[in-house]
Amino acid sequence: MPPLLEARGIVKRYGALVANDHVDLTVAPAEIHALLGENGAGKSTLVKILYGLVQPGEGAIAFEGRPVALASPAQARRLGIGMVFQHFSLFEALTVAENVALSLPAETPMATIEAEVARLSAAYGLPLEPRREVWRLSVGERQRIEIVRALLQNPKLLILDEPTSVLTPQEADRLFETLERLKAEGRSVLYISHKLDEVRRLCDRATILRAGRVVAACDPRVETAASLARMMVGADVGEVRTAAHEPGAVRLAVSGLSLAAADTHGTALRDVALDVRAGEIVGIAGIAGNGQDELFAALSGERGSAAGSVVIDGSAVGAENITARRKRGAAFVPEERLGHAAAPRFTLSENTLLSGHATNGLVRGGFVDRNAVSGWLQRVIKAFDVRMSGPDPEARALSGGNLQKFVVGREILREPSLLVVAQPTWGVDAAAAATIRQALIDLAARGAAVLVISQDLDELFEISDRVAVIAGGRLSEAVPARSLTRGEVGLLMGGIHGEAAA
Amino acid sequence: MGLFEAILLTVVTAATPLLIAALGELVVERSGVLNLGVEGMMIVGAATGFAVAILTGSALLGVLAAVAAGMAMAALFAGLTLGLAANQVATGLALTILGLGLSGLIGRDFIGARRDPMAKIVVPYLSDIPVIGKLVFAQDPIVYASVALLAGVWWFLFRSRAGLVLRAVGESHASAHALGYSVLKIRFLAVLFGGGCAGLAGAYLSLAYTPFWSPGMTAGRGWIALAIVVFASWLPLRVAIGAYLFGGVTVLQLHAQAQGLGIPSQLMSALPYLATILVLVLISAGRRGSQAPASLGTPFVPDR
Known part of the structure; x- marks a missing residue:
C-alpha cells in the first residue's frame, strides 16, 4: 500500500535556528503514528508545515502519492488533513456550533451544523451541547469540540498535538477509544506526545526528532519507555533518587481557606485544609483551572486571606504580603515563568533582585549591591547549570528549561524552610526536569517543607510523599502517594469526592 | 407642535450622529481593532461633506464625499496599525489630531457659507399622527439610515456568517488565522466600515444638524461614541440605548437650564455623561456576555 503522507527533506529556518533539518516522515493508511521529541525538537514546526500554517524552506510533500503544496490550512483540510491543536484554537465567547x-x-446552515455535531458526538463517543458557550466548558469538552470540528471535514489524516497533557486518565482513555475507532475506519492519526507509555500503548509507528533532525523511526511497541527516552534525549535520563526520611514538625498549615475566584475563568477556593511537614513533599494534582491559581496566590500572599487560614512555622500569615512571608523563610515559584516568575525584559541579575531583595542581602541602605546580586546569580547559574548566551541576558532570551532552572534555583539557593512551587517542570526537557525534581527532593531532605502543585501525575507520583487532589476549588485529603492509584487520583480530578479517597 | 414633541425631535437629532459613529466603531472593535480616531474621521467627514455639498449643490454628493473621506482616514489608520503593526492607541490619537487640523484646511473657504438643511422625507398622512407622527415619519434620510444601520449591524454580527467570522477574529486572531481566515483583510474592511460611519456621522452634523461648517464642530462627539461602545459592552442594541439616552439627557438638561433651576450649569452639562455611564453600567452589570473582544487592541503579525 502506498503511504498516505510522505514528507521528504523538509527544512525550515527561523533566522539562525534550524527548526527542521531535512526531516523525512511517512505515515501509512490506517496507522496511528507517533511524533516524539523534546520541547524544541521541531515537532510543532513540522506539523504546522503539514497543516499548511507554515511554509517550509525546502522539501517536498506527497499526499496519497501525489505531490502537493500546502499553502494554507484551508487547502490542507480540502485534501483531508485535520488538526487538533495543543493550545486550543477555540473562540471562548462563541458557542460550540459557532x-x-x-x-x-x-454555505452550511446552522441547523445542519448542529445536527452533524450531534451525530458525530454520538458516533465517536464525544458528548457535546452545540449551543453552550465555550468558556463554560471543561478542557476535555473543549478538546472534543476540536476533534469533532476536525472530523466534520472527514479527514484521512488527523494530527493531534499533545492531546492528553490536559486530560484526566479517564478522559485520556476515552480519547484513545475514539482514536482506535478512527483507525478502524481506515483513517490515520499523527500523534504528538511526551508521554511514552501512552505512545507505546496506542501507536503503530514512531518517528523521533531531536534538535530538528529525525534520529530514529521505530515500532514503539517493541521499545521500552527508557529506550524511547534515550533516543529523544540522546543520553540516558538520570533516575531521580528519593531518600527515605521522617517528616518533622508542621511548617505550613492551611485551614478553612476560602477565596473568591480571581476572574471569570477562575475557581473559588472552598474551605481548603492542608498540612505540610518539614522534610516532606506534598503534591497537589488537578486539571488546570480548578483553583490552583487561587491556591498559589493565597499561599504566596499575592492575595490576602483570613490571618489564621495560612500558618507558616506557627505564625498566622494569611494577611501578610509576599515579602513578609519570604522573610519568614518561605519561597514561591509560580507556574508561568515568563511574566510571573521572571520579568521578560529584565536581565537575570535584575530578576534575581526581584524575588531576593528583602532576604538575600542584596540591598544595603536602600542601594542595590551589584556585586552581591551578580555573585548570587553566578551561584544559581553554577548550581543549576543554567545555559545562556552572554553573561547576563534578558530573561526572555533563555530557553524554557534554562529559565525554569533559573527561577527554581533562585528560590532553592535561599535554603527556604517552605517552598511552594507550581508546575515545576511544565514544558521543560527531560534533562532539566530531572535536575529540578532532584533539587526539590534534596531540599526536602535538608528539612524544608515542599508543596508542589502540578498537572503532571507522573511527576507527582515520582517525587511526592503525599498527594492531594484539587477539583472545583476543593482539596481532598492528602494521602501517602504509595497508597494511591492513578485511577483513584483520576476520579478525584474529575471532581468525584469521597468515594475514591475513602 | 407642542414642547414635548419638539424636545423629542431634538433628542433624535442629538442622538443620530452618536449612534452612527458608535455603530461603526462597534464593528471595528468587534474585529479586534481599537480606533481612537473617531473624532478625527468624523470632523473630516463633516468638513468634506459640507464643502462638496456647497460646491455641487447636492446633499447626496456631500454625504457620499463625507463617507469617502472618513474611509480615507480609516485607510490611513489601517495601513499603519494593520500593515505596519503600529500601536493602535497612539495611531488613533494621532488620527484625531490630524483630522482636526485637516478639517480646518478643508473647511477654510466655507466658513460662513450657509445652505438649507437636508430635506426631510415626509410620509403623507402618517406624519400627521399626533406626537409620534413627526418623530417617526418626517425625518431626514440620515436618521432613517441610522435605524437601518442599527438593524443591519445587529443582523450582520449575530445572524450572518461574515459577522461570525468577524467576531471570531476579534476574539482570537491567532485561532482565526489557524483556521485559515485572513485576519488583516477582515480587520481592514471593518476599519473602513468604521471610517465610513464616522464620516456619515460628520455629514449629519454639517448637513442636517447645524447646516453650516465651523471648525471643531464635532465637539467631542467622537469620544462620546467611543465611550458608548465600551459602556454598551459591544452590543448594538445597547449602543442605541446609550446614544439616545445621551442625546435625551443632553436636550433635557438644556431645557432644565433654561427654566433656571438654580443648579450650576457645569453640573447640568455633566449630567448626560453621568446618566449614560450609570445606566449602561447597570444594564451590563453581572453579565458575562458583556466582555471586550479578547484580542481588542493587540496587533496581529502572522508567523511565516
Whole structure:
C-alpha cells in the first residue's frame, strides 16, 4: 500500500535556528503514528508545515502519492488533513456550533451544523451541547469540540498535538477509544506526545526528532519507555533518587481557606485544609483551572486571606504580603515563568533582585549591591547549570528549561524552610526536569517543607510523599502517594469526592 | 407642535450622529481593532461633506464625499496599525489630531457659507399622527439610515456568517488565522466600515444638524461614541440605548437650564455623561456576555 503522507527533506529556518533539518516522515493508511521529541525538537514546526500554517524552506510533500503544496490550512483540510491543536484554537465567547461553523464552508446552515455535531458526538463517543458557550466548558469538552470540528471535514489524516497533557486518565482513555475507532475506519492519526507509555500503548509507528533532525523511526511497541527516552534525549535520563526520611514538625498549615475566584475563568477556593511537614513533599494534582491559581496566590500572599487560614512555622500569615512571608523563610515559584516568575525584559541579575531583595542581602541602605546580586546569580547559574548566551541576558532570551532552572534555583539557593512551587517542570526537557525534581527532593531532605502543585501525575507520583487532589476549588485529603492509584487520583480530578479517597 | 414633541425631535437629532459613529466603531472593535480616531474621521467627514455639498449643490454628493473621506482616514489608520503593526492607541490619537487640523484646511473657504438643511422625507398622512407622527415619519434620510444601520449591524454580527467570522477574529486572531481566515483583510474592511460611519456621522452634523461648517464642530462627539461602545459592552442594541439616552439627557438638561433651576450649569452639562455611564453600567452589570473582544487592541503579525 502506498503511504498516505510522505514528507521528504523538509527544512525550515527561523533566522539562525534550524527548526527542521531535512526531516523525512511517512505515515501509512490506517496507522496511528507517533511524533516524539523534546520541547524544541521541531515537532510543532513540522506539523504546522503539514497543516499548511507554515511554509517550509525546502522539501517536498506527497499526499496519497501525489505531490502537493500546502499553502494554507484551508487547502490542507480540502485534501483531508485535520488538526487538533495543543493550545486550543477555540473562540471562548462563541458557542460550540459557532466554533464548528467557522471551520466549515460558508454555505452550511446552522441547523445542519448542529445536527452533524450531534451525530458525530454520538458516533465517536464525544458528548457535546452545540449551543453552550465555550468558556463554560471543561478542557476535555473543549478538546472534543476540536476533534469533532476536525472530523466534520472527514479527514484521512488527523494530527493531534499533545492531546492528553490536559486530560484526566479517564478522559485520556476515552480519547484513545475514539482514536482506535478512527483507525478502524481506515483513517490515520499523527500523534504528538511526551508521554511514552501512552505512545507505546496506542501507536503503530514512531518517528523521533531531536534538535530538528529525525534520529530514529521505530515500532514503539517493541521499545521500552527508557529506550524511547534515550533516543529523544540522546543520553540516558538520570533516575531521580528519593531518600527515605521522617517528616518533622508542621511548617505550613492551611485551614478553612476560602477565596473568591480571581476572574471569570477562575475557581473559588472552598474551605481548603492542608498540612505540610518539614522534610516532606506534598503534591497537589488537578486539571488546570480548578483553583490552583487561587491556591498559589493565597499561599504566596499575592492575595490576602483570613490571618489564621495560612500558618507558616506557627505564625498566622494569611494577611501578610509576599515579602513578609519570604522573610519568614518561605519561597514561591509560580507556574508561568515568563511574566510571573521572571520579568521578560529584565536581565537575570535584575530578576534575581526581584524575588531576593528583602532576604538575600542584596540591598544595603536602600542601594542595590551589584556585586552581591551578580555573585548570587553566578551561584544559581553554577548550581543549576543554567545555559545562556552572554553573561547576563534578558530573561526572555533563555530557553524554557534554562529559565525554569533559573527561577527554581533562585528560590532553592535561599535554603527556604517552605517552598511552594507550581508546575515545576511544565514544558521543560527531560534533562532539566530531572535536575529540578532532584533539587526539590534534596531540599526536602535538608528539612524544608515542599508543596508542589502540578498537572503532571507522573511527576507527582515520582517525587511526592503525599498527594492531594484539587477539583472545583476543593482539596481532598492528602494521602501517602504509595497508597494511591492513578485511577483513584483520576476520579478525584474529575471532581468525584469521597468515594475514591475513602 | 407642542414642547414635548419638539424636545423629542431634538433628542433624535442629538442622538443620530452618536449612534452612527458608535455603530461603526462597534464593528471595528468587534474585529479586534481599537480606533481612537473617531473624532478625527468624523470632523473630516463633516468638513468634506459640507464643502462638496456647497460646491455641487447636492446633499447626496456631500454625504457620499463625507463617507469617502472618513474611509480615507480609516485607510490611513489601517495601513499603519494593520500593515505596519503600529500601536493602535497612539495611531488613533494621532488620527484625531490630524483630522482636526485637516478639517480646518478643508473647511477654510466655507466658513460662513450657509445652505438649507437636508430635506426631510415626509410620509403623507402618517406624519400627521399626533406626537409620534413627526418623530417617526418626517425625518431626514440620515436618521432613517441610522435605524437601518442599527438593524443591519445587529443582523450582520449575530445572524450572518461574515459577522461570525468577524467576531471570531476579534476574539482570537491567532485561532482565526489557524483556521485559515485572513485576519488583516477582515480587520481592514471593518476599519473602513468604521471610517465610513464616522464620516456619515460628520455629514449629519454639517448637513442636517447645524447646516453650516465651523471648525471643531464635532465637539467631542467622537469620544462620546467611543465611550458608548465600551459602556454598551459591544452590543448594538445597547449602543442605541446609550446614544439616545445621551442625546435625551443632553436636550433635557438644556431645557432644565433654561427654566433656571438654580443648579450650576457645569453640573447640568455633566449630567448626560453621568446618566449614560450609570445606566449602561447597570444594564451590563453581572453579565458575562458583556466582555471586550479578547484580542481588542493587540496587533496581529502572522508567523511565516
